[in-house]
Amino acid sequence: MSTIAVRAAQLKSGLVLPYAEAGYPEGAPVVFVHGLADSWWTFEPLLRQLPGALHGYAPTQRGHGDAERPEEGYGPEDFAGDLVEFLDAVGIRRAVLVGASSGGVAARLVAGSHPDRVAGLVLAGVPATLADKPGATALGESIQNLADPVPRAFVEELLDGLTARPLARGLLATLAEENLKVPARVWRETMRGLLETDLAATLRGILVPTLVLWGDADSLLPRADQQLILDTIPGATLVVYEGAGHVLYWEEPERLVQDVTAFAAAVLPARPDGGAPGGAGAPPRPRRDGPSV
DSSP states (O other), X not given: OOOOEEEEEEOTTSOEEEEEEEEOTTSEEEXXXXXXXXXXXXXXXXXXTOOTTEEEEEEOOTTSTTSOOOSSOOSHHHHHHHHHHHHXXXXXXXXXXXXXXXXXXXXXXXXXXXXXXXXXXXXXXXXXXXXXXHHHHHHHHHHHTOOSSOOHHHHHHHHHTSOSSOOOHHHHHHHHHHHHTSOHHHHHHHHHHHHHSOGGXXXXXXXXXXXXXXXXXXXXXXXXXXHHHHHHSTTOEEEXXXXXXXXXXXXXXXXXXXXXXXXXXXXXXXXXXXXXXXXXXXXXXXXXXXXBO
């Protein structure tokens, strides 16, 4: 089982983001990108399972968890910009990006705009578009009515509908507490950004190897939605997790780690990026050390 170290990275913009780091220092760099209201904790089950072949990073996005909360900047392009600056801050020249749920939007924006920084893209339960999903519109309307403090009942009901199988109560409690750290304005602005962005357009121009992971019991994303990703990104491949819901990385963390490990080995077989943290030619790693968990 991998040890998780919690650190903080200062971006070029001055924003400080906490992040979790796990795995082997010389392993292939894999950056996990969370979605709306989550934090690095959403990947805790995955980070615990990382093998020596991987070096995992999971930043908490602006406004979420214990990250700093600027007054503005919660659209997909803002999160994508932070992600590129995060790669610079921790010294990653080229990585596999694993975008989870709405976090996959920022990840694919980076893959499309900075292909030199992305060896491969993994989209785990990521929507192709929200324009054709009444449920997303209804959720957006509910979120627009949120006020601080965000009601626990709202968060718990939302989390309860994301999986097809029961989760450990301790994990659910931790995830709920992380969601409750997010101010109502960040919920509102982040969701508004997702709904007002042409998400289908963000799939165009991606030329890096792409792996699509989808649970066939996902109540939010139908198969046709994922097919749009496959039809738009050249060479993208789909792996179906039978019986898994939207947040398949909570339900089957071991399998997802295995799939990501095999994918990383294929796209970064000999670390040709030269981007090992602290390696020759790598950017400096300004960070603040924190505890291990």
